[in-house]
Amino acid sequence: MPASPSTARAINDRLALGLLQERGPLTAAQLKQLTGLSRPTVADLIDRLTAAGLVAVVGEAGAQRRGPNAKLYGLVGDRAHLAALDVRTEGVAVVVSDLAGEVLAEASVPITGEDGTDPAVEQAVALVERALKEAGADRLHSVGIGAPGLIDPATGELRDTSKLPAWHRRLVTALQERLPGARVSVENETNLAALAEQRDGAARDRDTFVLLWLGHGTGAAVILDGALRRGASGGTGEIGFLPVPGTGGLPTATDCGGGFYSLVGAPALAQLAARHGVAPEPDADPPAAGAVRAAVRALDTPESDDAASAAAADFLDAVAHRVAVGAAAAVALLDPGCVVLGGEIGQAGGEELARRVERRLGSMSPLPTEVRPSALGGAAVLRGALLTVRDRAQDELFGAPAAAG
Structure with missing residues (x-):
């Protein structure tokens, strides 16, 4: 059944807006070529x-060109302002950032929570308010955490x-109270990292992959057929609790000690480095990444x-063996074809560690699996949060693709 004229217009509008988001300003001729319209x-x-205030002329194509055909059209970024938070x-x-994705302000602050929940929450909210002021924005459309x-x-x-920490849960409510009108959403950090790697990082060519987060904490995220899978209780990827050999115990419902975390968590890898005589780089966070x-x-x-x-090679082989134990479990269950090593430790290991994990994994599993280092590292969480809220804001302002069909 052919689409109605209004539906066709909505589809065409969203197609053009998506191209302007992805490629930046375009001329009418370029939009014609790219859309086929x-x-x-x-x-x-x-x-x-x-007329809707979503697109405006932002320049001209070519230094010597003038006239309507040379006009460059771009998204009106200040139609909405967005914030992304990485809460550790x-x-x-x-x-x-603005709606077009241009970053307008960045900030961070250490928060231990030692002074109590309320002071910790106030520090975090004040950080967001300062960043908003620095960006020159009056209000936020969406906040992703x-x-x-x-x-x-x-x-x-x-x-x-x-x-x-108690202040983590209180922060969501506090932001909703202090930023009236803003849509505040929260997502698991490893899931956001995987979404960022899928869009802008190491898994841009993969519809199915597993991201192993190796940093202060240990986690995993699963992308199957292009979609993030959260599980019945939201716990897909809690791989730190995975019972594995070599830990001398078993995890419990409230403690991942004895699970995969005991092999590849930052404290465990720091101890492993000390046993191999490998000193971390100064001021590395976490030291295991150093x-x-x-x-x-x-x-x-x-x-x-x-x-x-020799000490460095032995240490990296030992790390790769530990990582491969958890990766092999994910591969056996999901056959993703690709594992991305994320987080600060995954990024620190780069191609060297990825090659060793892939080689060790190949000796443990009959399923061919490529292992890649993160392209975004610790920045992946912020990037994933920003991409998520930008997509939601654009769906609201531009019209969701599903609604147009």
Whole structure:
């Protein structure tokens, strides 16, 4: 059944807006070429989008060109302002952008929570307000928060767990109170990292992959057939609780000690580095990432003595073996074809660690699996949060694609 004229217009408008978001400013001729639409149809949609305040002329194509055909059309970024937060146990980072995705302000602050829940929440909210002021924005349309812990799939709220600081849960409510009108949402940090790697990072060519987060904490995210999978309780990817050999115990419902975390968590890898005589780089956070980076550097430096190179190689082999234990479980269940090593430790290991994990994984599993290092590292959570809220804001302002069909 053919689409109605209004439906066709909505589809065409969203197609053009998506291209302007992805590629930046375009001329009418470029929109015609990229959309396959006729010249009159492109002219009509430009008029509609301009009248709606979504698109404006932002320049001309070519230094010597003038006239209507040379006009460059771009998204009106200040139609809405967005914020993304990366909430960790030790601090908060925030980014404010416009609707077109241009970053206008960035800030971070360490928060330990030692002074109490209310002061910690106030520090975090004040950080967002300062970033908003620096960005020159009056209000926020949407706020996306990436946080450790489980997200209730029924309510979208951060679930209460024994390991989660109280100020994390209070922060969502405080932001809603202090930023009236803003849509505030929260998502698991590892899930956001995977979405960022899928859009802008190491998995841009993959519809199915698993991201292993190796940093202060340990987690995983699963993308199957292009979609993030959260599970019945929102707990898909809680791989730190995975029972594995070599830990001397079993995890419990409230403690992942004895699980995969005991092998690859930052404290465990720091201890492993010490046993191999590999010192972390100064001021590395976490130190385990500094040790992995130091080991990679020792192998890449011709001046390194044989003993240092041997220690570095043995340490990276040991790390790769531990990582492969958890990766093999995910591969056996999901057959994703690709595992991305994310987080600060995954990024520190780079191609060197990824190659070793892939080789070890190949000896443990009959399923061919490519292992790649993160392209975004610790910045992936903020990037994923920003992409998520930008998509939602654009769906609201531009019209969701599903509604147009």
